[in-house]
Amino acid sequence: MTMSLSSFLKNPRIVVKLRRRAWDLDRRLLLLILFPISLLLVIASLSPFSAAVRSILGGFASPPPGNESTTLRRSRIAVCLVGGARRFELTGPSIIQNILGVYPNSDLFLHSPLDSNAYKLSLLKSAPRIAAVKIFKPTPIDETEARRRVLTAAYSPNGIQGLLQYFNLVEGCLTMIEDHQRKNNFTYDWIIRTRVDGYWSGSLREDHFIPGRYVVPSGSSYRGLNDRFGIGDFNTSTAALSRLSLIPQLDAAGYKLLNSENAFKAQLETQKVSYSVRHVPFCVVTNHRYEFPPSSPFYVPVAEIFSRSPLNGAKCKPCTPFCGGSCVGSVMGGLEDGWGWSGWGNDTLRLCDANADWEEGWEKLFDRGVGKKLASARKRVKSLDFGRCVNDFEVMKGKTTSWVAPPEAEICSLGIS
Known part of the structure; x- marks a missing residue:
């Protein structure tokens, strides 16, 4: 008697046999696929074939070292750069190299006052991405x-007005970021806030x-928190960068006579923002004079710019070190504890004699x-003429989404005769 196809497929014995044959076939196919891949992975671990095999395998091979921050590198990051361009020929190239160039999705926001050094900001024409500029x-x-x-006006070179101008620079940059987000309908994952006069090692x-x-x-806390640099997600950064608009809340909370660092700490605390202290590899290049050796526990050390210490935003400049080793220990050990100096142990910090102007020949040292x-960038600014300055700003302006500044010729004429 002839069996129909449907009856044949419903027969339990036949179904079991078919499933076994299908499983055997799947297993053979799987082994056929996995064997050459396994063989290639073994070969990939052996030199000199490893590089070639990794290129063939692509996604199957282990990622190359240094790619641990792939998620971070893909994040949207706003870099808020604020302050005057006093020594930007020294600091600017280091910011481009160590901040802007490291994160491909970072957008630069520059908020800087117009003065005789503003022409040096033309160096930023080399920045990968510029979202907004306000000079x-x-x-x-x-x-x-x-x-x-x-x-309080204490410890502020320009009194309370100096603090307010600084706070305006910082919060003004936040306003620029918020405007850019609204126009483009997105929110930054992170905001890096740093200074125009910061040299990054x-x-x-x-x-x-x-x-x-x-x-x-860490360090330079002056009984508060170091406010020369900061990183946070958008929410924590909004609280940290709102330096002017949160003063009424500090007043209502009863805070009085705060310096910049005290006010910054109080600001985070009133907004219930948690903070963490980390070593950061940058210093603030200074033209100011400070007596040496110190006669007061409130002395401001000026570090040699290439000290092995991370420096954490301490004042610095290029110099022939005047004080190192045990000398540094005796100087730093005599300073006010509440000011929070850090990172000077193990002979990693060298100090300059900042009692006079920058020494002759500092250019060669730098x-x-x-x-x-980076040296070529410094030399380029030194030899910059008016025409090239204007052209560099035009290139920079062409890369910028929002540009609010005086005419390029006006910026250049203030610093280049």
Whole structure:
């Protein structure tokens, strides 16, 4: 009797046999696929074939070293750069190399006052991505009763007005970022806030980026928190960068006579923002004079710019070190504890005699320390003429989404005769 196809397939014995044959076939096919891949992976671990095999395998091979921060590198990052361009020929190239060049999705936001050094900002034409630039003519900021109660003129070279101008620079950059986000309908994952006068000897680490926490440098805390640099996600950064608009809240909370660092710490605490302290490889290049050797526990050390210490935003300049080893220990050990000096042990910090102007021949010291690439940028600014300055700003403007600044010729004419 002939069996129909449907009856044949419903026969339990036949179904079991078919399933076994299908499983055997699947297993053979799997082994056929896996064997050559396994063989290639073994060969890939052996030199000299490893590079070639990895290129063939692509995604199957292990990722090359240094790609641990792939997620971070893909994040949208706003770099908020604020302040005057005093020594930007020294600091600018290091910012481009160690901050802007490291994160492909980072956008630069520049907020800087117009002065005789602003022409040096033309170096930023080499920045990979520029979202917004604002170069403005500073005007006095109203010193309200609340601002006079909360802030102190002590330790501020330009009194309360100096603090307000600094706070305006910082919060103004946040405003630029928020405007850019609204226009483009997105929110940055991270905001890096740093200074125009900061020299970077290295890059940031992945552990500088902590969701829900604002990261600040160690040291230079002046009984508060070091406010010369910061990293946070958008929410924590909004609280950290709102330096002017949060003063009424500090006043309402009863805070009085705060310096910049005190006010910064109080600001985070009133906004219930957690913070973390990390070593950060940058220093603030200074033209100021400070007595040496110190006669006060409130002395401000000036580090040699190439000290092996991470420096954490300490004042620095290129110099022939005047004090190292045990000398540094005796100087730093005599300073006020509450000011929070850090990173000077193990002979990693060298100090300059900042009692006078920069020493003759500092250019050679700097060029030797930074190498040919960064040295060439310094030399380029030194030899910059008016025409090239204007052209560089035009190139920079062409790369920028939002440009608010005086005419390029006006910026260049203030510093180049």
